[in-house]
Amino acid sequence: MKKRFKVPQCEECSSRADSIFCAVSHAGLESFSASKNANSYKRGQIIFYEGNRPSGIYCVNEGKVKVYKTSESGREHIVRLAKKGDILGYRALMGGELYSATAEALEETVVCQIPQSVFFSVIQTDRNLMARIMHLLTHDLKVAEERMVELSQMPVRERLAQTLLMLHSTFGSETDEATIDIQLTREDLANIVGTATESCIRLLSEFKKDGIVNLNGKKITINDKQKLLRTANVFD
Numbered sequence: 001m002k003k004r005f006k007v008p009q010c011e012e013c014s015s016r017a018d019s020i021f022c023a024v025s026h027a028g029l030e031s032f033s034a035s036k037n038a039n040s041y042k043r044g045q046i047i048f049y050e051g052n053r054p055s056g057i058y059c060v061n062e063g064k065v066k067v068y069k070t071s072e073s074g075r076e077h078i079v080r081l082a083k084k085g086d087i088l089g090y091r092a093l094m095g096g097e098l099y100s101a102t103a104e105a106l107e108e109t110v111v112c113q114i115p116q117s118v119f120f121s122v123i124q125t126d127r128n129l130m131a132r133i134m135h136l137l138t139h140d141l142k143v144a145e146e147r148m149v150e151l152s153q154m155p156v157r158e159r160l161a162q163t164l165l166m167l168h169s170t171f172g173s174e175t176d177e178a179t180i181d182i183q184l185t186r187e188d189l190a191n192i193v194g195t196a197t198e199s200c201i202r203l204l205s206e207f208k209k210d211g212i213v214n215l216n217g218k219k220i221t222i223n224d225k226q227k228l229l230r231t232a233n234v235f236d
Contacts, residue, residue: 007038008061008112015061018085020132028122028129038112041105048089050102056115058088063109064171064182068191069101078191081106081182083171090133091140093119106182156195160203161232163193164213168222176221183218207231 010029016022021029038061041047047058050070060082067080067088079101082088092099093116105111123130150159164180171182184192190200204220207213212228214221222228 007033007036008110009033010036010112013061015059015085019059020087020129020136021059023128024122024126028126031118031122032114035118036112036114038110041109041111043105043107045105047103047105047109047111048099050099052099054089054093054099054116056113057090057093057119058103059112059114060084060086060088061110061112063111064106065103065109065111066106066188067101067103076187076191077194078188081167081170081192087136091137094133094137106184106188151194156193156199157203157206157231158233159193159195160189160200160207161212161228162234163189164220164222164228165232165234167220173222178223179219179221185218 010016010021010024010033011026021032024032036056041063047065048054062084064084065082065086065088066078067082068076068078070076082103088103088111089099091097123133150162154162167180167182167184171180173179174181186201186204187197189204190197193200204213204215207228208215210227212222212224212231214223
């Protein structure tokens, strides 16, 4: 069960600088704080389900979240990873549609939810926030188009290398500046890459043998970034 606790105030939120709400007016932030709620989720708990109707917009205060679609066979396809400061559920909310994917906590995570009526009230008077939302929607479309091309044309080995680079760029590294600061199961990693779990495990073993990465449970350390860039067909 999700645990209720003191709701973080938007005006004092440490993740606001990394979110689309960074330039929202003081009045807008006060409206959000007065109306929103927040919940803490353990790893594996669901924030919202595919097919449900949105009632507001979510913002990640702490932690990491995976957003995935489920195929008819029951297999997950991860379409997005969210971190501190990211918002969730905005496409369905803005489009008046049902959620097209499920959001699940990857670790201890705190998520705030702003009610639909309050969010729409603020964006009607805040052109900057509306512009940021439109930019996000446009960016999402670009990413989806690029992803379709990757899955149809790019070899799995290259996709895995690009995925590791993306994870390092998005979530950063631990204190050693080499270990990617997100722990994913091999199944989750395979679902991001778009391949079978067995293929993902085999390729990671090859990367380790080639000295590109080191593996310690769910932790992946990049030993040779230049080799990884070459494998991903990306040139620094």
